[in-house]
Amino acid sequence: MRLCSIASGSSGNCVYVGNENTHLLVDTGISKKRIEEGLNELEIKGDEINGILVTHEHIDHIQGLGVYSRKYGVPIYGTKGTLQGISCCKSLGKMPEGLLNEIETDKSFSLGNLEIHPFAISHDAMEPCGYRVESGNKKVAIATDLGKYDDYIVHALTDLDAILLEANHDTHMLELGPYPYPLKRRVLGDKGHLSNELSGRLLCDILHDKMQCIVLGHLSKENNYEELAYETVKLEISMGDNPYKGEDFPLMVAKRNCVSEIISI
Template sequence: MRLCSIASGSSGNCIYVGDERTHLLVDTGISKKRIDEGLHTLGVKADELSGILITHEHSDHIQGLGVFSRKYEIPIYATKGTIDGIKEYKALGKMPEGLLHPVDIDHKFQLGDMEIQPFAISHDAKEPSGYRIEHGTKSVAVATDLGIYDEYTVEHLKNLDAVLLEANHDIHMLEVGPYPYPLKRRVMGEKGHLSNELSGRLLCDILHDNLKCVLLGHLSKENNYAELAYETVKLEVTIGNNPYKGEDIPLMVARRDSISDIITV
């Protein structure tokens, strides 16, 4: 089972999860060309995809969906609220008939070899979700665009082999940065994004000896940078109430403009 970020950041997100027989994308928030290039690097053809999982309808998660869907007609899975949001997003153009399939929060479904479990996240979208994806005894998850987390979130992220976890912003950079005040409030709010510090604290709650890799994602271009996210999350693990130190964690940062290393579990 493989996890790889084709792109992750406030400007566009696209994540690959797959094995030898089943290939999935989580979000298509970049151009068709960039998705194709990322899949080519992974040795996967777009028409081999079993499905596209959409977390929510914001442009940095769906802006490539229209062109990609019209070319390859891959089935799209999302909550009913997210599907409504996709249909309302006029910039996508006309979507091919029959591709949008509604899924329910906390109800598992099967795509090829993979069992998918959507779970609710706190974000200012219609019905946003993260995804836990399992194959046999292996499991990975994508959890971004969540302003807060709670025990429900932690339960859905326990006992993973790998996770892509949001570390969106540095609080100080956001506070003194160029965003207008209402946008700063939104980002820091309960339906906004996880800061580096909160990302580290959430990670403390889901750490276990068999967690093979943590990929920090959805970094803000204006209010964060990779080295700061990396060091802040490591520090939170070190000072947190857990038996681990930051250097114990196999930690990487997903980039907005390049494909990540391939994580194999």
């Protein structure tokens, strides 16, 4: 099983997850050309994608959805609210008939030989979700755009081999930065984004001996940077109420505009 961030950040998000038989994208918030270039580095052709899992309808997660799905006819999966949001997004153009498939959070479904477990997240979208993907006993998850976490989220992210988790902003950078006050409140709110500190604290609740890799994603261009996210999350793990230190696990930061390291489970 492989997990790879093709692009990650407030300017566009796209993640590959799959195995030898089934290839999926989670979000297509970049251009079709950039998606194809990313897949090419994975030695996967555009028409080999078996499905697109959409977390929510914000443009940095669906920008390339219309063009890509029209070219390759790839089935699209999202919650009822997300599909409504996609349908209302005029910039995508007309979506091909029959490609939009409604799913429900906490109701698993299969694509090829992968088992998909959507879980609800807290974000200012119509019905956003994250995804846990399993192949036999191998388990990975993509969890970004969540303003808060609770026991439900912790349960959804237990016993993973790898995770791509949001570390969106440094709270002090955001508070002192150029964003207008209402936007700062939105990002910091329960339906906004996880800070570096909260990302580290969430990891403290889900780490276990068999976790093979942690990828920090969806970093804000204005309110964060790679080294700060990396060091803050490591420190939170080391200081947290858990038996681990930050250096006990492979930890990386997803690249904004290029393909990140491929994680093989």
